[in-house]
Amino acid sequence: MQIKVERIDSANAKAEAKVSASFLSEKQKKMAEEAAKTMKIDGFRKGKVPTHVVLARHGEQIKQDVEQEALRVFLNDALKELDVAMDLVVGEPAITKMDKVDDGLDVEIKISFRPEIDLGEYKALVPEYKNPRILKKDIEERVNTMLKLSAPLKELEEKRAVQSGDFVLIDFEGFIDGVAFEGGKAEKYSLEIGSGSFIPGFEDGIIGMNVGDEKDVKVTFPKEYNSKDLAGKDSVFKVKLQGIQIKDVPKTPSEETLKKLLPGEENPTVETLEAQVKEQLKNEKLTKVFAEEVKPKFVENVLEKMEFALPENIVEQEIDMQVRNIFQNLSEEDIKEYSENPKKITEKREEFRDEATKSVKLTFIVDELAKAEEIKVEDQEVMQMIYFEAMQQGQDPKAYYEHYQKQGVLPAIKMSIIEERLFTQLFSKGK
Structure with missing residues (x-):
């Protein structure tokens, strides 16, 4: 096998090879001999199958395998000529030419390598930026949110209508064109008003209701709703308000709450x-x-x-x-x-x-x-x-x-x- 290599740049090279017919023939013969050792063919004992019989039956596959083997040998020889280790090769070499000439092969491949990178003073390339200021009110708002999330729900003692921030217990059933749809019914469903967790307009429709009230809430399902049968449809929900609950949020967290919010702290403050x-x-x-x-x-x-x-x-x-x-x-x-x-x-x-x-x-x-x-x-x-x-x-x-x-x-x-x-x-x- 005659090969010629050319460095294009530090990350790429081109290699050409002329693979002789004798090289391919010799490889083909050896591959057929190896296959004959394990092949089972009627009329022949195992390991005694003549190579010409193997080639007659599996010649085309062996020929393809030999060509692949020739490419592997070619690649290894090219890398030796280039003085490049195999582990520096990236991606699959691109075969840019593979012509059959006089029962041999004319092959050309392009090989790429891991690039050589000079990082230099890379830390100097990090742009300047200002550390963000954290205001006391930002901290207070986040602490209040945490206290609210961890606070228990309790029944509203005063008699008043639903307002934003309340947690309501409702029974509801949804209808489209007067027909109830699947998945649109629930009893004593807990919903935070103002959370935006329900269909747009639904939570607003409950504001102002009193315990025991029943109401039809008209909404339109979003066009991008995950159910195609409901997306973009006008609907009516028959809603009954069963109860109003509120979060019992303390002004300052108790020792028990601090332990929940600061797990692992021995003396949380x-x-x-x-x-x-x-x-x-x-x-x-x-x-x-x-x-x-x-x-x-x-x-x-x-x-x-x-x-x-x-x-x-x-x-x-x-x-x-x-x-x-x-x-x-x-x-x-x-x-x-x-x-x-x-x-x-x-x-x-x-x-x-x-x-x-x-x-x-x-x-x-x-x-x-x-x-x-x-x-x-x-x-x-x-x-x-x-x-x-x-x-x-x-x-x-x-x-x-x-x-x-x-x-x-x-x-x-x-x-x-x-x-x-x-x-x-x-x-x-x-x-």
């Missing part, structure tokens, strides 16, 4: 609670600042300042993926038009090149930064996160995880976790 709330609010606001201001500018900075060659095959794969996503939403007529016009497909692919190039470049930068910052995410952590997400949504965790696995998105999920931790760590340092 209001001051400890307020300090924890302040830290929570600060982290929430910082997360927003990082996402909306710091990260976009930092990404812009690293993409501009860090120059390095990109593996071409990875860029092409990213373009393919983005084009596939677009084609999934095209009409049959549009797909037919593209299939009949290859030039139009090429033009469409080029529309995504700039975005795909930036995406691939950022992925390699993030990977290199994560190593520099010693950010690690184990596969077990990804599984636990997906299991937790499934349980929150009332789904079977194992089936939920397997769905992601079949979709092939687990590496992307892992990368997003790494990216989030990386940016949080980078942006938080010194603040």
Whole structure:
């Protein structure tokens, strides 16, 4: 096998090979001999099947296997010539030519490698930002919300009509065009007025009712409602108010409440609670600042300042993926038009090149930064996160995880976790 290699740049190379007919013939003979040792064919003892019989029966498959073996040998030899380790190869080598010549092969492949990235003074690329101020009223509002959430419900002692913030116990049944619909009936249903947890207009319709009142509440289901039979439909709910409850919210938390809100604290105090709330609010606001201001500018900075060659095959794969996503939403007529016009497909692919190039470049930068910052995410952590997400949504965790696995998105999920931790760590340092 004669090979010739050419470095295109630090992340890409081209290799050519002339695979002789004798090389293929010898490999084919050896493969047939190996197959003959285990093959069972009537009329021959096991291990005694002549190679010409094996080739007569399975010649085409063996020929394909030999060509694949020739490509593997070619790739290994090319990497030796280039002095590049196999673990630095990224993506599948692209076969740009494979011609049969005089029973041999003329082959050309493009190989891509993990890029060499000089991070330089990357921390200097983190833009300046102001630490968010947490006001005393912000802390008080959050503490009051926590106290309200943890407070028990009690029956309203005074006689008055329903107002926003009350918890009501209601019987109701929904009708469309005078016909009751499935899932539209309940008894002694607890609903917080003003929570926005019911169909728009329903909670407002209950305000002003007194215990024992019955009322028809007219509402329209949202057009994007999850039931197609109800979406966008006008309906009437017959409602009976059974009771009004309110939250018994203390002005200052009791020792028992503090223990609930500060689990693990030996001597929980209001001051400890307020300090924890302040830290929570600060982290929430910082997360927003990082996402909306710091990260976009930092990404812009690293993409501009860090120059390095990109593996071409990875860029092409990213373009393919983005084009596939677009084609999934095209009409049959549009797909037919593209299939009949290859030039139009090429033009469409080029529309995504700039975005795909930036995406691939950022992925390699993030990977290199994560190593520099010693950010690690184990596969077990990804599984636990997906299991937790499934349980929150009332789904079977194992089936939920397997769905992601079949979709092939687990590496992307892992990368997003790494990216989030990386940016949080980078942006938080010194603040």
